[in-house]
Amino acid sequence: MEVIICGGGIIGTCTAYYLAKAGIRSTVLEKNELANAASGRAGGFLARDWNSGTSINELAILSYDLHCALAKELDGENQYGFRRLTTHSVSLQKSSSYSKSCHAKLPAWLDGSTIQRPSKIGDVTTNAQLHPYQFCRKLQQVCLEMGVEFMTQTEVVNIKYTPKSKLKTITINGGKELSTKNVVLAMGPWTGIARQWFPSLPRSIYGQKAHSITVKPKTPLTPDAVFISYGESSADIYPRPDGEAFVCGIVQDPLRSENLEPPGMVNPSEGCCKALKDLCSEMSTSLKSGTVNVEQACYLPLTEDGMPIIGRVSDCDGVFVAAGHSCWGILNAPMTGKILADLIVSGKATIDISEFDPGRFAE
Template sequence: MRVLICGGGAIGASLAYFLAERGAEPVVIERSGVANAASGKSGGFLALDWCDRTPLAALARRSFALHESLAETLGNPWGYRRLETLQILTNARQPMSGVAQGWLGAGAAVYARLGAPETTAQVEPAAFTRGLLEAARRKGARLEVGEILDLRFARDGWRVTGVTTDSGTLEGDAVVIAMGPWSNAAGRWLPLPAVYGLKGHSLVFAYRPPGPPQALFVEHEAEDGSRESPEVFPRADGTTYICGVSSRTPLPADPGAVEADPGAHERLRATAACIAPGLAEAELLAAGACYRPVTEDGLPLLGPVTGVEDAYVATGHNVWGILNAPASGEALAALITEGEARPVDLEPFDPSRLLAFDRVNPL
């Protein structure tokens, strides 16, 4: 069974891996480079129970377990590790604690312990996405570089049979839209609910904090009194990642054309210096901007496209796309090859829930 997966982010890579494990023939079609969008620029933070008491609970718990077993099985080239997670308060105008605590500056105060190594973990998300796709390729998956321009349909009804790219056509037994926030453009071809893109900025420093690894969720008050909630993740490779400064700048049509908002990286750098003095002095290795895919109700779209045979969608994972990639790929692979999603039931994420007449994608 050949499955055409449109989009080479964490969701497409995970689906390719689990389809290949089942003996299917996945083909990932990616326009601008595997993990070049949010899946390569996100935090890569993972939590066991932060989605409890929401419809995401089972998906998150299964994914948290799969992250550990995938790292074990595939040699962990993506720096998976457990870590402690703290909530921190910082204020650029007045020091919060007055004393340095470990790698945190005198301006930062520890407010709460949000997670222990039993419940929180991390991966380097670009390496995770590329590593999973590489593992899928070793099991027979293929990667095609190209922009998907259209879908192909059977003459005799509402059944999808392939895709048209800028370099030709590809035939398949099923097609999956996994183009992150650009999945919205697939509303031109299929009856899909709207998908939006919300922008965030990030910096990566050559800095390894002393002591055991700690992820930080920060409540920061800037010099001008504005409030932000950046996240800081020291990584196993000796770097430290910080993200924040969200914005509603419109999504560009080309994933390769995403640019930072003016001044966003400078603001983030000033915040980083306030959190930990070591970050102020460290070499800056990368400065990124990316869009997370969001739906009307904040939950993913995972399942068959209403009314079109052999068409599926897998997107809208919002702030938890790296965490929830494994169980999303696993369950969707079962649905496509066997007709039943398992072990996680994907019913809460059925795309048809958002297909009320007034909510249909306007494209």
């Protein structure tokens, strides 16, 4: 049995990994470079218990545990910056002035005078982080050792399904055709384009442009993540073990797959990275005097109901989809990959995935 995976983000890469672990060979087709989109430009924050009461709770808990197991197996601490951390939330209020009691509850580098309402919202028992690009690269290296093939600069331009033979013929850029019985669609926010080949896929898969910068502060920051709310907006800061801080926020209206900028060509919108720099200056003297190394944008993958789409595409034997993981795609990637591998190998997922059914939006 062989599998073709369309999309080399974290979801496609984790699927290839768990298939390889189960002894199944796969080929990953990636339009640009591995993890060039959200999977390489995300915060990499992981929380085990932040989704209780939602449909993704079990997925999140099991996936967090898989991340911890992978970090042990793959030396995550040294290979991709896996570590536990403490998490705070704060709000910014322009009119306020420096409050000693407020700042006493926060790490010293969060010294901005407009910081208000600090609250510790997570700790090292259930919060962790990793560098998502380095994680994908490490997993790719292990996959290559297990025989997985990665074809980059390879765009999936058409998929033809022949019900009688159950064969799927995938046309890639240049007109070359590849055939397989099992296809996984993991093209993140661009997955909606596959509806032209599989009409039972949801009409509404979106991408929401989000911005991020990395800053090398003048003095080192402690392992404390910060969720900031200011006005109608929000942003996050994740200090990383390599000394940089990843700062993200400033989202725009969601757009359907067919209206997105193509992979590799998603540029920051004017003023958005500058707004993140200004926010850093307001939050911390250390960040204010630091150097901005990266300014970038990418798409958060969304669905209409906020839940991911994971499972078999109805009426098309051997076609699977995993997309729309929203702001928890890094967290939920290992378990999603495992679910897909289990579905392909044994026809059954180890957890109830009915709430993620791709057919749930049928009109």
